[in-house]
Amino acid sequence: MGLLEGKVAIVTGAGRGIGREEALLLAHEGAKVIVNDLGGALTATGPDEHPAEEVVALIQKNGGEAAVNGDDVSSWQGAKSVVEQAVDTFGALDVLVNNAGILRDKMAINMTESDWDDVIRVHLKGHFAPSHHAAVYWRARAKAGEEVTGRIINTTSESGLYGNVGQSNYGAAKAGIAGLTLVLARELGRYGVTVNAIAPRARTRMTENIFGDTAKKVEGAFDTWDPKNVANLVAFLAAPQSADITGQVFAVFGGNIYVLSAFTPAGQLNRDAAWTPQELIDAKDELFKGIGSGVPNVAF
Numbered sequence: 001m002g003l004l005e006g007k008v009a010i011v012t013g014a015g016r017g018i019g020r021e022e023a024l025l026l027a028h029e030g031a032k033v034i035v036n037d038l039g040g041a042l043t044a045t046g047p048d049e050h051p052a053e054e055v056v057a058l059i060q061k062n063g064g065e066a067a068v069n070g071d072d073v074s075s076w077q078g079a080k081s082v083v084e085q086a087v088d089t090f091g092a093l094d095v096l097v098n099n100a101g102i103l104r105d106k107m108a109i110n111m112t113e114s115d116w117d118d119v120i121r122v123h124l125k126g127h128f129a130p131s132h133h134a135a136v137y138w139r140a141r142a143k144a145g146e147e148v149t150g151r152i153i154n155t156t157s158e159s160g161l162y163g164n165v166g167q168s169n170y171g172a173a174k175a176g177i178a179g180l181t182l183v184l185a186r187e188l189g190r191y192g193v194t195v196n197a198i199a200p201r202a203r204t205r206m207t208e209n210i211f212g213d214t215a216k217k218v219e220g221a222f223d224t225w226d227p228k229n230v231a232n233l234v235a236f237l238a239a240p241q242s243a244d245i246t247g248q249v250f251a252v253f254g255g256n257i258y259v260l261s262a263f264t265p266a267g268q269l270n271r272d273a274a275w276t277p278q279e280l281i282d283a284k285d286e287l288f289k290g291i292g293s294g295v296p297n298v299a300f
Helices: 017-028 052-061 076-090 113-143 158-162 168-191 208-215 228-238 277-282
Strands: 008-011 032-036 066-069 095-097 150-155 193-201 249-253 256-260
Touching: 008 017, 008 076, 017 032, 017 052, 017 095, 017 228, 032 052, 032 076, 052 066, 066 076, 076 113, 095 113, 095 228, 113 150, 113 168, 113 193, 150 168, 150 228, 158 168, 158 193, 158 249, 168 193, 193 228, 228 249
Parallel strands: 008 032, 008 095, 032 066, 095 150, 150 193, 193 249
Antiparallel strands: 249 256
């Protein structure tokens, strides 16, 4: 018996990379999986061959149950369709892993309107739309008196949490996903749904041009960049034993897992009166005492 025996999961963007490993591991742990992938190219160069069939075939070869879904989850109807397919095909939905994404990396001065709109749509709307339709399904079940153990696992990024040059569109979308995670966790807890997010580092099509040789596998050594490392965290968060974990953001890299906190005070000024601009100038050193006033460093 796997950790997810009898559960039904959707993994978006599951044809390759992290999503592929998430789908394979969830199936290995007993879940029936809807393998969603639009089959699109990473950049704006055109479509690739559809990759989801291979993932489904591999799950089935290993004795699991899975089905292909090719809907665009960044569209309202596409997101609704993938949720409906899970319920119609396997009778339920228990786990939603929002993973689908694209890149349109450019410096802000060179970015086009479509570069911005496409990335915000695929990442941010592509997380919210499936979450919305899954939440509607889970709320209806809860109101009908059924026990709900829903899981939403979102994919944010260190680019969104700390900022990365050349990714204003991607970073903004990923920061939005972190905020969305917190809101959904507060809203959906009453229905038996947990909502968490991961910020992964792994070897994928989206990172191979960023990390280059740094991310190459070294024969005989632990592969810190293997996307399977990320999938393990996702399966943990999807498991019934993780029902007490919600509204959390995790960074994961190799064997390192960090629980990240939301914005917390690092410096402060306090008094029972307003501060004038000149008074703030005079108190600037106190406000930033012990911390830098420039762009913050990555926390780990």
